[in-house]
Every structure is written in C-alpha cells, then in structure tokens.
Amino acid sequence: xxxxxxxxxxxxxxxxxxxxxxxxxxxxxxxxxxxxxxxxxxxxxxxxxxxxxxxxxxxxxxxxxxxxxxxxxxxxxxxxxxxxxxxxxxxxxxxxxxxxxxxxxxxxxxxxxxxxxxxxxxxxxxxxxxxxxxxxxxxxxxxxxxxxxxxxxxxxxxxxxxxxxxxxxxxxxxx
Amino acid sequence: xxxxxxxxxxxxxxxxxxxxxxxxxxxxxxxxxxxxxxxxxxxxxxxxxxxxxxxxxxxxxxxxxxxxxxxxxxxxxxxxxxxxxxxxxxxxxxxxxxxxxxxxxxxxxxxxxxxxxxxxxxxxxxxxxxxxxxxxxxxxxxxxxxxxxxxxxxxxxxxxxxxxxxxxxxxxxxxxxxxxxxxxxxxxxxxxxxxxxxxxxxxxxxxxxxxxxxxxxxxxxxxxxxxxxxxxxxxxxxxxxxxxxxxxxxxxxxxxxxxxxxxxxxxxxxxxxxxxxxxxxxxxxxxxxxxxxxxxxxxxxxxxxxxxxxxxxxxxxxxxxxxxxxxxxxxxxxxxxxxxxxxxxxxxxxxxxxxxxxxxxxxxxxxxxxxxxxxxxxxxxxxxxxxxxxxxxxxxxxxxxxxxxxxxxxxxxxxxxxxxxxxxxxxxxxxxxxxxxxxxxxxxx
Ligand code: SF4
Numbered sequence: 001x002x003x004x005x006x007x008x009x010x011x012x013x014x015x016x017x018x019x020x021x022x023x024x025x026x027x028x029x030x031x032x033x034x035x036x037x038x039x040x041x042x043x044x045x046x047x048x049x050x051x052x053x054x055x056x057x058x059x060x061x062x063x064x065x066x067x068x069x070x071x072x073x074x075x076x077x078x079x080x081x082x083x084x085x086x087x088x089x090x091x092x093x094x095x096x097x098x099x100x101x102x103x104x105x106x107x108x109x110x111x112x113x114x115x116x117x118x119x120x121x122x123x124x125x126x127x128x129x130x131x132x133x134x135x136x137x138x139x140x141x142x143x144x145x146x147x148x149x150x151x152x153x154x155x156x157x158x159x160x161x162x163x164x165x166x167x168x169x170x171x172x173x174x175x
Numbered sequence: 176x177x178x179x180x181x182x183x184x185x186x187x188x189x190x191x192x193x194x195x196x197x198x199x200x201x202x203x204x205x206x207x208x209x210x211x212x213x214x215x216x217x218x219x220x221x222x223x224x225x226x227x228x229x230x231x232x233x234x235x236x237x238x239x240x241x242x243x244x245x246x247x248x249x250x251x252x253x254x255x256x257x258x259x260x261x262x263x264x265x266x267x268x269x270x271x272x273x274x275x276x277x278x279x280x281x282x283x284x285x286x287x288x289x290x291x292x293x294x295x296x297x298x299x300x301x302x303x304x305x306x307x308x309x310x311x312x313x314x315x316x317x318x319x320x321x322x323x324x325x326x327x328x329x330x331x332x333x334x335x336x337x338x339x340x341x342x343x344x345x346x347x348x349x350x351x352x353x354x355x356x357x358x359x360x361x362x363x364x365x366x367x368x369x370x371x372x373x374x375x376x377x378x379x380x381x382x383x384x385x386x387x388x389x390x391x392x393x394x395x396x397x398x399x400x401x402x403x404x405x406x407x408x409x410x411x412x413x414x415x416x417x418x419x420x421x422x423x424x425x426x427x428x429x430x431x432x433x434x435x436x437x438x439x440x441x442x443x444x445x446x447x448x449x450x451x452x453x454x455x456x457x458x459x460x461x462x463x464x465x466x467x468x469x470x471x472x473x474x475x476x477x478x479x480x481x482x483x484x485x486x487x488x489x490x491x492x493x494x495x496x497x498x499x500x501x502x503x504x505x506x507x508x509x510x511x512x513x514x515x516x517x518x519x520x521x522x523x524x525x526x527x528x529x530x531x532x533x534x535x536x537x538x539x540x541x542x543x544x545x546x547x548x549x550x551x552x553x554x555x556x557x558x559x560x561x562x563x564x565x566x567x568x569x570x571x572x573x574x575x576x577x578x579x580x581x582x583x584x585x586x587x588x589x590x591x592x593x594x595x596x597x598x599x600x601x602x603x604x605x606x607x608x609x610x611x612x613x614x615x616x617x618x619x620x
C-alpha cells in the first residue's frame with residue numbers, strides 16, 4: 001500500500017453534509033477607511049510630487065505602472081535585489097485592514113514588492129473593494145500576496161522592528 | 176523525543192528574570208489580541224464558533240477534502256507527495272533537495288512548526304545539505320543550537336544580549352546589541368543566502384480544497400523570499416490544515432492574525448498558486464507539497480479529535496498561567512503550552528507525554544482565547560484519566576507537589592478565571608477527579 005492510500009484509509013470515510021456557509025463579512029468600507037487603516041499598518045500615502053525626492057534607483061516591470069515619469073528618478077535594469085525602490089500596481093485595496101493585494105500577474109513580479117528597501121504601490125481609487133471577502137475573489141488565477149504594512153518583527157524582546165527582510169517602507173501614490 | 180533536561184533543572188537555570196520576561200510579553204499579547212479581534216469581528220465569540228464549525232466539517236470529510244485539494248493542486252502544476260510519518264516526510268523532502276543539487280543543496284527555511292515536528296533540519300544536514308533558518312527568531316535559535324520555546328515567538332526566553340551573543344559566536348558582526356542592529360545583521364547576512372539558495376522550505380497555514388492553493392502567513396518577508404527566490408519550493412503541510420473555500424480566509428486570516436499577534440492581518444499573506452508560468456517574471460520553477468499525517472489520522476479517531484482544529488496561533492500559550500511560569504522548554508516537546516499538553520500525548524502517546532496533561536490548572540483561559548474554540552480543559556481531563564490508568568504523570572505530579580513555580584501558577588488562577596466563564600464547571604470536575612485519584616498507587620516519587 002502506498003502512502004497516499006494508507007493515509008486516506010487511516011483518515012476513513014467522509015461523514016458528508018454540507019459545509020457551513022462562509023462567514024460573510026458585514027464590513028463595508030470605502031476610500032477614507034482604507035487610507036486610515038493603511039496608515040495604521042505603517043504605510044505612507046505620498047503625492048506624485050514627493051516621488052522625485054525618493055532616494056536611489058527604481059525597479060519596475062509592471063504594465064499597470066506604464067511609463068514612469070522621468071522626474072521619479074533613476075531606473076535600474078539590473079534586478080530587484082539591487083534596486084532601492086520597487087514599483088508595482090495592485091489588484092485590490094482592502095478598507096477593513098488597510099491591505100494591498102498584489103497578484104503575480106505578468107510583469108508584476110513577486111520580488112519587486114519584496115527584495116527592495118522601499119515598495120511603492122501605484123494605485124487606482126477604483127480598486128478599493130468593500131471587504132476582505134471581496135478582495136479574495138480578485139486574487140487572480142496564480143499566486144498573490146496580501147500586503148498589510150511594511151515588513152516587521154517583534155522577535156527580540158517584543159520590540160517592533162521595521163524592515164527585517166522585506167521593505168522597511170511601504171508607500172502608496174494615487175494615480 | 177525529550178528536548179531538554181527535566182523541568183526543575185530548566186527552571187533553576189532560567190531563574191526569575193525569564194519568568195518576568197515571559198509574563199510581561201504574554202500580557203501585552205493578550206490585550207492586543209482582544210482589541211484586534213473585537214475590531215475585526217464585533218462579536219469575536221460567534222466568529223470563533225463559526226470557524227470551529229468549518230474546521231469540524233473539514234475534519235468530518237477529511238478524505239474527500241484531501242482528494243479534492245490534491246487534484247486541484249496537481250492541475251496547477253504543484254507536485255503532491257503523501258507522508259505517513261516523519262521519516263517518510265523527511266525522505267521525500269531530502270529527495271527533492273538532492274534533485275535540486277545532488278552534492279548538497281543550499282536550503283533557506285521559513286518558520287514552520289511542522290518541520291520542527293519531524294526534525295527536518297537535522298535530517299537534511301545529516302544528508303549533506305546546508306540549511307538556514309531565515310525567520311529572525313529561528314535564526315537565533317539555530318545559531319545558538321537551541322530550541323524554540325513558543326510556537327509564534329520562538330526566542331521569548333532570550334533577551335537582546337543573548338541574541339547578540341549568538342550572532343557574535345557565529346562571527347556575524349553587529350553594530351550593537353539593540354534589536355534594530357540585530358535585525359540589520361540578520362538581514363545583511365541572510366540576503367546572500369536567499370540569492371544563492373537552491374531550495375526554499377516553508378510550512379503552510381492553510382490549504383484550499385476548492386482551488387488547490389497554499390496559504391502561508393508571516394511578518395518579516397523571509398518566508399516569501401524563501402518561497403519565491405530559489406528554483407524549488409517545498410511546503411510541508413499537516414493533513415488537517417485544509418479549508419473548503421478561498422473565501423473562508425476572510426474569517427480565518429483575521430482570526431489567526433488577531434489571536435497570534437493582535438494584528439488585523441499579518442504583514443504578508445502569501446497565496447501560492449504553483450510554479451511560475453511562462454509569462455510570470457519570477458517565482459519557483461518547481462513547487463512540491465508534502466502532506467504530513469504523522470499521527471494526525473489516529474488523533475482524528477481519538478477523543479482528542481478537535482485538537483486538529485488548531486491554527487497554531489499561540490494564544491493559549493500566552494494566556495496560560497502555567498506556560499507563563501515555566502516557559503516552553505519545560506514541556507519537552509515542539510508543541511508547548513496548553514496546545515502541546517493535548518497534542519504531544521495524543522500524537523506520541525500518554526506513556527511518554529501523559530504527564531503534560533497535568534500542566535494545567537484547568538482555569539479555562541485557553542479555550543476562551545482559542546480562535547477555534549477547542550475545549551482544551553475537557554481534553555486535558557480526558558488525557559489525565561488515560562494517564563492515570565497508565566501511571567505516567569510523575570513529572571507534573573512532582574511539580575504540583577513541590578515546586579514554587581506551581582504555587583505561583585496557582586496564584587494566577589483567579590485572574591485567569593475571571594476571563595473564563597466556563598471554569599467553574601471544569602474546576603468542579605477537577606476536584607472530583609483529584610479526590611478519586613488519591614487512592615491510586617502510581618506517580619508518587
Ligand atoms: S489550541 Fe487554539 S489557541 Fe492554542 S494554538 Fe491552537 S488555535 Fe491557537
């Protein structure tokens with residue numbers, strides 16, 4: 001008997017029935033709630049005019065971002081590992097948690113939002129959904145990440161540290 | 176597998192400072208949990224009860240759920256491997272590492288209790304692979320040759336100087352002993368490991384039966400880097416970790432994050448849909464999911480069945496007056512606290528771990544805190560009865576009779592009881608049980 005068969009046999013037959021309904025969030029947020037909770041999570045909302053002041057070299061391959069303005073600074077083609085700033089679009093914004101959904105859609109790239117010290121999200125107000133449950137419906141067919149604030153750890157004495165392996169700063173600019 | 180010297184020795188070496196640290200950290204976590212859950216749910220109790228019902232449905236239909244999950248995962252290009260026990264899981268993972276680099280793979284790991292449970296690092300190192308823990312706390316544990324003492328915050332028993340000393344011993348230069356400097360040291364050191372790694376290994380918080388996707392949550396980003404940068408990603412998941420539908424995450428993610436660390440959601444919720452497709456610019460080329468039984472199917476048919484609802488959030492540790500006094504190592508098992516007091520004897524037998532069922536005052540605080548409403552005090556009573564029959568709770572009985580820590584733990588009971596309306600009933604049962612147990616011959620040193 002192979003392992004699969006053995007485990008399934010040990011687990012035994014199903015008892016049937018129907019799954020309880022999903023929870024069904026009653027949260028109905030909007031843009032203002034998203035902004036407030038995004039800030040609470042440690043994110044910063046910046047204006048396009050602030051972007052030229054961001055230090056270093058930017059990396060982006062995201063079609064949604066389109067042609068990035070020259071005055072945003074210097075771009076690098078090397079790899080996201082060497083960039084100071086990773087720029088992505090996003091797929092949904094969640095009011096109740098201040099989270100950003102970034103799928104692995106072509107061009108978006110997982111490391112762009114991760115290997116860099118600063119992640120900049122270029123977002124459309126129309127992407128604010130009503131609830132986390134609704135956001136889970138627009139994850140896309142492949143992989144996705146729900147980002148809620150900058151990378152952090154409280155492993156050492158419970159002291160909150162920003163930017164342990166992921167970005168230290170999470171910025172959002174409305175387009 | 177005993178992890179540390181017996182409790183009393185541990186206690187002597189740890190001293191009062193450790194207890195203070197854990198008490199303080201635990202009470203902060205308890206108040207943050209309450210705030211987060213009431214703002215996420217309004218009525219957290221109905222959310223906990225609903226989550227328990229969904230997990231019970233999964234457990235009642237586990238076979239069909241596993242088959243549905245497997246089929247959906249395979250359609251996405253995820254390779255699914257089944258493992259009856261720790262040895263099969265270790266061997267399956269070692270095979271994949273060897274395929275990635277026959278002469279010894281470079282492996283980066285995200286935090287995973289399941290990999291601790293099977294002793295994976297040891298197995299891979301024996302086989303010639305180079306394994307690096309990348310979670311900050313787990314990295315310190317690895318540098319120090321220590322064991323985690325909490326399932327969410329592994330170095331709750333160490334202060335900044337202990338951690339910094341572990342770095343220096345390993346030759347990693349730090350600017351100071353400040354937490355920021357330690358994190359910076361880890362970040363700088365581990366970046367080259369992520370870039371060079373052949374294999375990334377993670378656990379899995381949830382598997383979605385409907386879509387075959389794997390969900391991993393974390394705060395630092397190391398788990399995402401481990402599952403994204405290397406060529407191969409291996410995830411180890413207990414068979415009980417399934418949820419029926421992706422939209423169930425709307426309930427389970429805030430419950431888990433709120434209960435574990437008081438956040439609305441963890442910083443990263445990674446939803447893994449398989450290896451990179453042609454159009455995707457990065458991500459692993461190969462994704463292997465190992466489904467681990469290792470005693471779970473036996474627990475499924477035992478009186479402790481509902482412990483399989485567990486999300487590994489650690490809330491029951493944080494509220495437990497006994498855990499707070501003795502810390503995680505005293506439980507001798509990878510799963511400490513009230514969770515471990517049930518899971519260790521159910522997985523490994525009351526002969527070796529039945530004494531852990533003694534490691535509770537039955538105050539009820541654990542069940543009250545549990546996001547899936549596991550009746551831990553009732554399960555502990557059942558295990559005590561089994562252990563009494565087999566005469567195997569010597570250690571905790573000794574503790575109960577002699578140790579000042581136990582008395583200190585008992586002093587905290589009234590406090591915990593005010594949090595737990597169900598305690599009176601449990602406590603009454605405990606009293607009856609104790610009276611009845613006095614006549615039995617076993618267990619006195
Ligand atoms: S038993 Fe409940 S409270 Fe304890 S770790 Fe598991 S889910 Fe969390």
